[in-house]
Amino acid sequence: MSAQCSEGLPAIDVRSLVASFDGEQLLADLDALGAIGWKPGAGLQRLAYGDADLEARRWVLTQMQALGMQAWIDPAGNVIGHLPGSEPLPALAIGSHTDSVPGGGKFDGALGVLAGLACVRTLRSQDVQLRHPLLLIDFAAEEATTSASPTGSLSFVGGLTQTALDGPSWDGRSTVALLTDHGFNIAAMIANRPPMPIAAFLELHIEQGDRLASAGVPIGIVEGIVGIRRYYVHFQGQANHAGTTDMKRRRDALVMAAPFILAVREAAMTHGIVGTVGRIEVHPNTPNVIPGRVMLDVEIRGLDDAVLDRVEAILAVEAARCGGTLHPGHRKEPVLADPKLMEAIERGCEALGLRTMRMPSGAGHDAMNLAAICPYAMLFAPSEQGVSHAPDEWTQPHDCINAARALLAAVLEVDAMPDV
Numbered sequence: 001m002s003a004q005c006s007e008g009l010p011a012i013d014v015r016s017l018v019a020s021f022d023g024e025q026l027l028a029d030l031d032a033l034g035a036i037g038w039k040p041g042a043g044l045q046r047l048a049y050g051d052a053d054l055e056a057r058r059w060v061l062t063q064m065q066a067l068g069m070q071a072w073i074d075p076a077g078n079v080i081g082h083l084p085g086s087e088p089l090p091a092l093a094i095g096s097h098t099d100s101v102p103g104g105g106k107f108d109g110a111l112g113v114l115a116g117l118a119c120v121r122t123l124r125s126q127d128v129q130l131r132h133p134l135l136l137i138d139f140a141a142e143e144a145t146t147s148a149s150p151t152g153s154l155s156f157v158g159g160l161t162q163t164a165l166d167g168p169s170w171d172g173r174s175t176v177a178l179l180t181d182h183g184f185n186i187a188a189m190i191a192n193r194p195p196m197p198i199a200a201f202l203e204l205h206i207e208q209g210d211r212l213a214s215a216g217v218p219i220g221i222v223e224g225i226v227g228i229r230r231y232y233v234h235f236q237g238q239a240n241h242a243g244t245t246d247m248k249r250r251r252d253a254l255v256m257a258a259p260f261i262l263a264v265r266e267a268a269m270t271h272g273i274v275g276t277v278g279r280i281e282v283h284p285n286t287p288n289v290i291p292g293r294v295m296l297d298v299e300i301r302g303l304d305d306a307v308l309d310r311v312e313a314i315l316a317v318e319a320a321r322c323g324g325t326l327h328p329g330h331r332k333e334p335v336l337a338d339p340k341l342m343e344a345i346e347r348g349c350e351a352l353g354l355r356t357m358r359m360p361s362g363a364g365h366d367a368m369n370l371a372a373i374c375p376y377a378m379l380f381a382p383s384e385q386g387v388s389h390a391p392d393e394w395t396q397p398h399d400c401i402n403a404a405r406a407l408l409a410a411v412l413e414v415d416a417m418p419d420v
């Protein structure tokens with residue numbers, strides 16, 4: 001199968017180009033990058049803007065330059081590599097991040113960046129020039145280790161604010177202090193913009209769940225990044241002596257809250273979303289006093305606003321039925337992927353004989369910031385046992401290679417789309 005070309009130029013044959021893809025080099029790159037900031041027994045410690053993170057970024061920059069890309073680091077620390085296109089078109093952008101959580105694994109983010117390098121390596125080795133310029137980006141500080149995460153991609157699209165930077169970072173100081181200590185110019189980060197117009201963004205990332213691995217499907221096509229809604233629920237009972245108060249006369253706030261917690265689980269499961277009570281505060285939280293007051297936080301996540309609205313209504317009714325009150329808190333809208341880009345990824349995978357599965361992303365990614373300036377789509381690679389943000393995070397070597405080949409096929413398909 002060939003990607004169609006708009007102007008009668010010879011189409012690039014997806015299968016034959018991808019056949020020259022060097023999988024062994026990709027695995028060697030994963031090992032080399034994975035060694036930077038790896039602490040035996042403690043996993044990957046490449047915290048945003050820390051020494052290991054900056055070393056990893058310089059390593060990525062060197063790799064881009066070695067492949068003949070024009071490459072630079074922007075004011076937010078994003079490493080950007082550029083390949084010129086053959087036509088005066090906006091760029092196709094690919095990439096992910098290389099920072100980690102404390103005690104992370106070597107695939108989260110890194111696979112997307114290194115797969116991008118592998119795509120560029122293949123294009124260069126076969127002397128193939130895309131119609132669009134190609135930007136490969138290693139976004140800085142994607143993980144929630146600063147107050148403005150994902151910081152690099154937010155700055156890249158012009159969305160970073162001083163207020164967001166004033167909050168705390170992983171090293172205990174403000175994000176501003178962490179950045180200025182490492183030589184970053186805050187005003188330049190806020191004024192940062194994309195270096196050129198961008199037509200589309202494709203991000204390859206590990207799934208961080210076990211749906212692909214348990215279904216035996218090598219590629220996930222992300223339909224969107226889920227919306228998040230949080231609520232505070234307040235149950236007011238009556239604190240009293242735990243030894244002398246008759247069971248029938250008690251107004252135990254924790255007993256009031258218990259059926260509500262189960263109702264959250266039930267509502268989420270019957271609506272195909274996820275729902276969690278992740279924090280609970282019991283007053284006075286003492287063994288010999290009946291709980292007088294309970295505050296808990298509920299979070300629901302899903303792709304469809306209408307479904308989230310329905311679950312929200314159910315939770316309000318359930319809270320009232322249990323004698324509590326539900327108050328809305330933090331809310332983040334779902335960010336849907338572009339249907340035409342999703343189809344382009346599917347065409348690319350079909351050409352390579354790789355099965356795909358559509359799925360939501362329950363975690364945030366750089367792509368959700370890029371969505372502010374261009375359409376986006378994401379590919380997921382399987383995570384063994386669904387483990388991530390942990391040292392034993394693992395994606396099988398053949399899955400890494402297949403996912404990177406799928407990314408290359410998707411780039412070729414999108415490059416050939418006449419309206420991109």
Ligand SMILES: [Zn+2]
Pocket residue numbers: 097108109142205
């Ligand atoms: Zn990530």
